[in-house]
Amino acid sequence: MANEGPTPLERFINGILPENPTFRQILGICPTLAVTGSVKGAMTMAAAVAFVLVCSNIVTSLLRRLLKPHLRILVFTLTIAAFVTMADRFLAAYMYDMSKLLGPYVPLIIVNCIIIARCEVCASRQGVVTAAADAVGQSIGHALGLLAVATIREMLGSGKWFGIDLGWGAAGFEQYRWGVMILPPGAFITLGLLLGTINWIGAARAKRAASAQKGA
Amino acid sequence: MKNSYLGQAWLVLVLGLTFGAALAGVHVALNEKIEQNKKNEALRRIPQLVPGARAGNAKTIAGMTVYDAVDDAGRHVGYVIRAVGSGFNDKIELLIGLDASAANITGLYVLDQKETPGLGSKITDQDWLDQFSSQERKKQGRSPLSTAKQLDAKKGEPGDSEIKAVTGATISSASVCRTINDAVAKIRGELGEPRRTSK
Numbered sequence: 252m253a254n255e256g257p258t259p260l261e262r263f264i265n266g267i268l269p270e271n272p273t274f275r276q277i278l279g280i281c282p283t284l285a286v287t288g289s290v291k292g293a294m295t296m297a298a299a300v301a302f303v304l305v306c307s308n309i310v311t312s313l314l315r316r317l318l319k320p321h322l323r324i325l326v327f328t329l330t331i332a333a334f335v336t337m338a339d340r341f342l343a344a345y346m347y348d349m350s351k352l353l354g355p356y357v358p359l360i361i362v363n364c365i366i367i368a369r370c371e372v373c374a375s376r377q378g379v380v381t382a383a384a385d386a387v388g389q390s391i392g393h394a395l396g397l398l399a400v401a402t403i404r405e406m407l408g409s410g411k412w413f414g415i416d417l418g419w420g421a422a423g424f425e426q427y428r429w430g431v432m433i434l435p436p437g438a439f440i441t442l443g444l445l446l447g448t449i450n451w452i453g454a455a456r457a458k459r460a461a462s463a464q465k466g467a
Numbered sequence: 468m469k470n471s472y473l474g475q476a477w478l479v480l481v482l483g484l485t486f487g488a489a490l491a492g493v494h495v496a497l498n499e500k501i502e503q504n505k506k507n508e509a510l511r512r513i514p515q516l517v518p519g520a521r522a523g524n525a526k527t528i529a530g531m532t533v534y535d536a537v538d539d540a541g542r543h544v545g546y547v548i549r550a551v552g553s554g555f556n557d558k559i560e561l562l563i564g565l566d567a568s569a570a571n572i573t574g575l576y577v578l579d580q581k582e583t584p585g586l587g588s589k590i591t592d593q594d595w596l597d598q599f600s601s602q603e604r605k606k607q608g609r610s611p612l613s614t615a616k617q618l619d620a621k622k623g624e625p626g627d628s629e630i631k632a633v634t635g636a637t638i639s640s641a642s643v644c645r646t647i648n649d650a651v652a653k654i655r656g657e658l659g660e661p662r663r664t665s666k
Contacts, residue, residue: 285584317478325479333486337493344500347508354588355556355581435585 256377259384266388272365273396273442274449279365283400284438286356290413293401294394295349299342299357301390303334304366305383311374312382318375327370328361335360365393403441408432505578509534509549509562516564516574517545518602529653536564543567548654549578552646555638557581559590563647566601569658571611572647575599587639598630599647614651618644 257265272278282300287293307330311318318326339357342350350357360366369389374382405411407429410419431437473480506525513523513536523534534547546565551558559582564574577591589595597603601611612618616628620640625631632640 314478314482319475319478322475322479326482329479329482329486333490336490340493340497340501343504344497347501347504355584358581359584 256373256381259381262373262377262381262385263388266385266390266392267395268392270389271392271396272389273393273400274446276365276368277446278368279363279393279396280442281359282356282363283397283442284435286353287397287401287404287438287441288408288433289352289405289411290398290401292349292352293397294413295342295346296353296356296360297390297394297397299335299338299353300360300363300365300393301387302338303331303360303363304369304390304393305386306334307331307366308369308374308382308386309379311370312377312379315375315377323371323375324367327367327375331366331370332361365389399445400438400441403445404432404437408437505560509547509578512562512576512578513547513564516547516562516576517566518573519544520547523547528657531650531653533654545569545573546654548650550646550650552642552649554580554642555582555587555636559639559642559646561643561646561650563599563650565614565651565654566611569614569651569654571601571613572599572651573601573611575643575647577643582636582639587633587636589633589636590639590643595631595633598625614655617648620644 266272268275270276273280273283279300282293282296286296307327310330311327314326335358338360339350342353342357369382369385373385377385402412405413406417408431410417410428429437432441509532510523513520513534517536519538520536521539523536525532525534527533532549534549535543536545536547538544545567546569548561548563548565550561550563552561553559558579559577560579562576562578563572564576565571566573575596577596580588580591582588582590599612604611610627612628619629620632620637620643621629622632622634622637630640630644
């Protein structure tokens with residue numbers, strides 16, 4: 252069992268960029284589109300997802316030898332739902348305004364594909380340390396994805412970042428404020444352009460590597 | 468044993484019980500704080516729900532929390548009912564503003580909801596809630612909603628005691644109206660028929 256699959260470090264690093272949930276796996280797109288109107292909301296969502304992901308990966312990994320193949324998805328969902336409800340109640344108690352802003356998107360973490368995918372791909376096959384490292388890596392990757400989309404949307408849509416006014420108002424920003432960026436279409440436009448850019452960079456890099464090999 | 472239902476499903480059952488107990492614990496630990504948050508928000512909303520109101524004193528009428536809305540001088544100007552009804556997904560909690568004699572609805576606010584994002588969640592949009600506000604209705608030349616008539620959510624142009632339903636969310640809209648009808652009926656039962664208050 253020990254030598255099966257990637258090591259904890261590989262799992263951790265993979266989650267951040269090489270297998271970034273948002274830009275490489277295109278998972279967890281619902282919160283990426285829905286709650287990235289402000290960086291604060293996006294980061295709260297990322298923290299809630301991180302909590303659920305780490306907890307359910309650890310629990311699933313501990314239970315992995317007891318899982319029955321045809322009942323495993325049920326166990327994953329049950330575990331995830333329990334931790335999501337805890338996160339939701341915690342937000343309602345200690346971050347009430349944020350909980351109102353995120354609304355039904357917090358309970359919807361239950362159906363966030365990143366978490367169930369990590370349970371299936373990593374936690375149900377590998378040990379607790381690997382599963383935890385994997386969860387932390389994927390959480391950071393997810394947070395970075397949300398941060399990228401939310402930064403662009405909040406800066407162009409409201410002229411702020413993390414709720415801090417960037418002082419663009421003085422430069423006549425109000426007149427050119429890109430209102431669509433805080434609306435749902437802004438999320439699609441931003442995510443599409445970011446995905447395109449990342450793929451374009453990736454393709455250009457592959458091309459350069461190929462021509463360098465030919466030249467050598 | 469290995470192939471019996473119990474032999475296969477015991478893990479799911481044990482986990483269900485364990486997580487259930489854990490969630491009950493979370494509920495016991497956090498519920499008081501969550502309730503306090505909601506109460507604070509309800510009190511903050513009172514001035515928007517009853518024209519002229521500044522503060523509210525909570526009391527219990529017919530099993531519901533009702534705030535006696537008072538103005539700066541402490542005079543009674545209306546009521547705010549905290550009502551709960553079932554929506555499309557989960558409970559919808561409303562704050563319903565009534566005038567001094569509980570004869571007309573003066574305002575509405577959605578305190579808590581988990582309706583479908585983008586459809587049912589539009590019941591929290593200010594434009595939609597303005598249909599219940601006596602001040603907004605006055606601006607449009609319409610009379611306030613009477614508590615004597617049953618409210619109804621309707622597609623298309625609404626009549627006198629009707630509300631324009633949110634497109635694609637008729638059930639959420641109707642749930643709000645039903646919750647208001649139930650709460651208002653209870654309040655009127657307790658307070659008696661509204662009479663003209665002497666000025």
